[in-house]
Amino acid sequence: MLELKDVHTYYGNIHALKGISLTVGDGEIVTLIGSNGAGKSTTLRTIQGLNKPKSGSVVFNGTELHKLPAHEISALGVAQSPEGRMIFPRMTVMENLEMGAYVRKDLTSLKDDLDHVFTLFPRLKERIGQKGGTLSGGEQQMLAMGRALMAKPKILLLDEPSMGLAPLLVELIFEIIKKLNEEGTTILLVEQNALMALSIADRGYVLQTGEVVLADQADKLMKNDMVQKTYLGVE
Amino acid sequence: MKNIRSGITFGIIGGLLTFLFGGWSVAVIGSLMGVGLGMGLSGKLERKNPLEIAKSVLPTALVAGAILVLLSLYQNNFVQEAIGKRPAVEKIVINANLIAFLGTVLFTTLLASLHGLPEKQEQRWKMILLGLLIIAFPFVDKLTALRWTAQIIFALIFVILGLGLNIVVGYAGLLDLGYAAFFAIGAYTTGILSSPQHGIFMNFWLVIWIAAGMAAIWGFMLGAPTLPLRGDYLAIVTLGFGEIVPVLFKNLIDVTIKEPLTCWILPGLFKLFGAKTTMACITLIEHEDLTAGEKGISPIGRPVIPFINYEFQSSNPIPWYFLIIAIILLSVFIIRRLRDSRLGRAWMAIREDELAAAQMGINPVRTKLAAFAMGATFSGFAGAFYASYIAGIFPSVFDFSASIIILCVVILGGIGNINGVIVGGLVIMTADRLFLPALKDFLASLLTHTVLPSISDPVMQLAVKDNANPILYRFLLFGLTLVIMMAVRPEGLLPNAQVRAELHPDETPVVEAETPKTNKAKKG
Numbered sequence: 001m002l003e004l005k006d007v008h009t010y011y012g013n014i015h016a017l018k019g020i021s022l023t024v025g026d027g028e029i030v031t032l033i034g035s036n037g038a039g040k041s042t043t044l045r046t047i048q049g050l051n052k053p054k055s056g057s058v059v060f061n062g063t064e065l066h067k068l069p070a071h072e073i074s075a076l077g078v079a080q081s082p083e084g085r086m087i088f089p090r091m092t093v094m095e096n097l098e099m100g101a102y103v104r105k106d107l108t109s110l111k112d113d114l115d116h117v118f119t120l121f122p123r124l125k126e127r128i129g130q131k132g133g134t135l136s137g138g139e140q141q142m143l144a145m146g147r148a149l150m151a152k153p154k155i156l157l158l159d160e161p162s163m164g165l166a167p168l169l170v171e172l173i174f175e176i177i178k179k180l181n182e183e184g185t186t187i188l189l190v191e192q193n194a195l196m197a198l199s200i201a202d203r204g205y206v207l208q209t210g211e212v213v214l215a216d217q218a219d220k221l222m223k224n225d226m227v228q229k230t231y232l233g234v235e
Numbered sequence: 236m237k238n239i240r241s242g243i244t245f246g247i248i249g250g251l252l253t254f255l256f257g258g259w260s261v262a263v264i265g266s267l268m269g270v271g272l273g274m275g276l277s278g279k280l281e282r283k284n285p286l287e288i289a290k291s292v293l294p295t296a297l298v299a300g301a302i303l304v305l306l307s308l309y310q311n312n313f314v315q316e317a318i319g320k321r322p323a324v325e326k327i328v329i330n331a332n333l334i335a336f337l338g339t340v341l342f343t344t345l346l347a348s349l350h351g352l353p354e355k356q357e358q359r360w361k362m363i364l365l366g367l368l369i370i371a372f373p374f375v376d377k378l379t380a381l382r383w384t385a386q387i388i389f390a391l392i393f394v395i396l397g398l399g400l401n402i403v404v405g406y407a408g409l410l411d412l413g414y415a416a417f418f419a420i421g422a423y424t425t426g427i428l429s430s431p432q433h434g435i436f437m438n439f440w441l442v443i444w445i446a447a448g449m450a451a452i453w454g455f456m457l458g459a460p461t462l463p464l465r466g467d468y469l470a471i472v473t474l475g476f477g478e479i480v481p482v483l484f485k486n487l488i489d490v491t492i493k494e495p496l497t498c499w500i501l502p503g504l505f506k507l508f509g510a511k512t513t514m515a516c517i518t519l520i521e522h523e524d525l526t527a528g529e530k531g532i533s534p535i536g537r538p539v540i541p542f543i544n545y546e547f548q549s550s551n552p553i554p555w556y557f558l559i560i561a562i563i564l565l566s567v568f569i570i571r572r573l574r575d576s577r578l579g580r581a582w583m584a585i586r587e588d589e590l591a592a593a594q595m596g597i598n599p600v601r602t603k604l605a606a607f608a609m610g611a612t613f614s615g616f617a618g619a620f621y622a623s624y625i626a627g628i629f630p631s632v633f634d635f636s637a638s639i640i641i642l643c644v645v646i647l648g649g650i651g652n653i654n655g656v657i658v659g660g661l662v663i664m665t666a667d668r669l670f671l672p673a674l675k676d677f678l679a680s681l682l683t684h685t686v687l688p689s690i691s692d693p694v695m696q697l698a699v700k701d702n703a704n705p706i707l708y709r710f711l712l713f714g715l716t717l718v719i720m721m722a723v724r725p726e727g728l729l730p731n732a733q734v735r736a737e738l739h740p741d742e743t744p745v746v747e748a749e750t751p752k753t754n755k756a757k758k759g
Binding site for chain 1: 577580581583584587588590591592593594595596597598599
């Protein structure tokens with residue numbers, strides 16, 4: 001479904017991605033784990049078109065994404081719940097969700113999708129008329145995910161959905177991710193919380209300073225010595 | 236009690252205004268004051284039976300009316316004498332003050348009591364009343380010989396400019412410091428296409444559309460290369476553009492356009508190979524005075540109503556007044572539709588967070604370009620009207636200060652809010668065009684009859700006389716107003732709900748009408 005081949009991305013002179021290659025199959029949950037600055041978010045930004053790769057290719061269902069601007073990539077069915085959430089702070093929850101559906105041409109099922117988002121995140125329904133900026137961190141995360149879902153994406157890119165959330169909320173968010181996947185959404189998940197991420201993912205990639213150092217089934221990664229030592233904190 | 240206090244404030248302000256204008260003005264001021272007071276009160280009251288509301292605001296209305304009339308009578312009997320004018324005829328005084336008192340009381344109670352009706356009906360009746368007042372104003376103005384209409388038209392021109400800039404600054408969040416450039420382009424398009432300058436006399440009804448189109452095209456041309464810039468950088472580019480355009484119009488007095496191939500490229504090539512040829516160079520325009528530079532284009536064609544063949548006259552402002560009201564209504568209609576459209580939502584998303592908007596599938600550059608071009612279109616309308624109304628245009632009118640005044644109209648009125656911008660334009664421009672000149676005359680005659688005779692030194696006398704001219708201090712007063720506004724009410728007179736939410740996060744959030752009840756439970 002999504003394939004990155006030898007992608008190099010730069011921030012000015014800084015070589016952030018040094019030849020990333022990865023694939024995401026239809027219906028999978030794939031996770032990218034790694035420490036700060038490993039290039040996880042940059043990978044997602046490159047897929048989304050917010051950063052352009054200097055070389056290499058990003059192919060999504062046969063379309064070369066690296067040649068398209070960000071807004072056209074969204075229209076193809078790639079939605080992201082970005083790091084730091086990036087919700088529209090002065091728009092209401094409802095307006096934020098409506099913005100998520102901006103690219104959609106079929107508006108008939110809009111109401112159903114809205115209801116779907118509200119079943120996943122009942123909290124959002126309670127806060128429907130409130131400004132995005134006045135929500136709590138967890139609610140903003142829910143809103144960012146709900147907004148991404150409103151685009152009815154073929155693939156959902158989640159950037160650190162657990163960042164800054166209370167443990168209970170983290171569990172809730174991960175349950176929802178799993179549920180979404182069971183409903184048929186392909187998910188590429190970037191996480192620092194490696195344990196949680198690997199426990200729900202099918203496959204995983206370990207990134208270090210812009211390179212893929214390990215790639216395997218999630219359960220095998222979980223047993224890998226290096227992963228256990230570095231990311232799971234097992235002595 | 237609080238209502239009574241606002242009644243007293245309104246009464247005093249209205250009364251002091253009569254000091255400046257005198258005569259019949261008290262009747263008009265009283266009626267307008269009643270409308271303002273009624274509108275202001277109705278927002279604060281609880282929704283109940285109209286009759287009860289009327290009863291509850293009646294004391295306020297009576298107090299406001301009484302103070303107004305008292306001050307106006309004081310003006311006529313004492314102040315007039317002090318400034319060396321004769322008091323008005325008794326009959327006029329009685330009638331004017333009677334009308335003023337009744338107008339204040341009637342309009343205050345009427346508008347406030349409308350709040351007792353269901354919301355939709357309240358809105359409709361308020362619109363009808365305001366519409367009638369707007370229609371009646373120029374005729375009342377003519378009857379009372381106040382001559383305010385001509386100045387109000389200037390205010391209305393700035394209302395249109397403010398509405399256009401509001402699209403760019405308020406909706407799309409792009410700071411444009413050179414908006415007067417588009418105003419200039421609209422005005423000069425009109426000037427060039429309907430004046431003896433080039434012997435072209437196009438119909439005004441056609442020219443106004445061409446002017447709007449030209450402004451839009453230039454908005455597009457400026458926007459296309461610069462809109463990938465963000466924030467401050469864009470503001471600087473627009474600032475530069477705003478400076479360039481008036482200078483350009485000032486200097487387009489000797490324009491020669493030659494066709495480049497035969498004039499430069501081919502002869503150049505021949506020269507390069509050592510051949511000596513003279514070619515017949517095709518010249519399109521030679522030494523044409525396009526804009527007449529500093530002395531400006533004048534006169535400019537006026538609108539003619541077809542069929543009855545009535546040409547607008549500069550001596551009669553009433554047709555102009557209705558023309559600009561019509562343009563404003565059209566603009567408000569279009570802008571409201573735009574705001575609620577897909578494009579409007581995209582503007583707001585861009586204003587909030589450009590990156591996130593791109594992720595939602597919005598093309599940022601195209602959306603911003605649309606905002607620039609749409610904003611410029613409305614200033615094209617304003618420019619065409621302005622050129623035709625003044626019947627002369629000069630490059631100095633469109634300098635940086637004009638851009639800033641338009642920006643202030645938007646900021647003072649309430650950024651992002653159509654009604655706010657209308658109020659802002661009216662307040663700023665009537666203060667500038669009506670209030671300050673009247674204040675100048677008032678001060679001048681007051682000084683001549685009180686302080687000046689007691690100053691023996693003629694140099695000193697002259698200095699005092701010259702410096703007591705508030706028009707000299709208009710930018711100072713203007714800046715002071717802005718500083719005070721920013722400190723006291725940064726969201727503007729009639730703020731946009733979103734801006735208010737940002738600046739006053741402690742107030743309860745505004746819940747949209749169509750949404751279900753929000754649960755004010757604890758935050759998660």
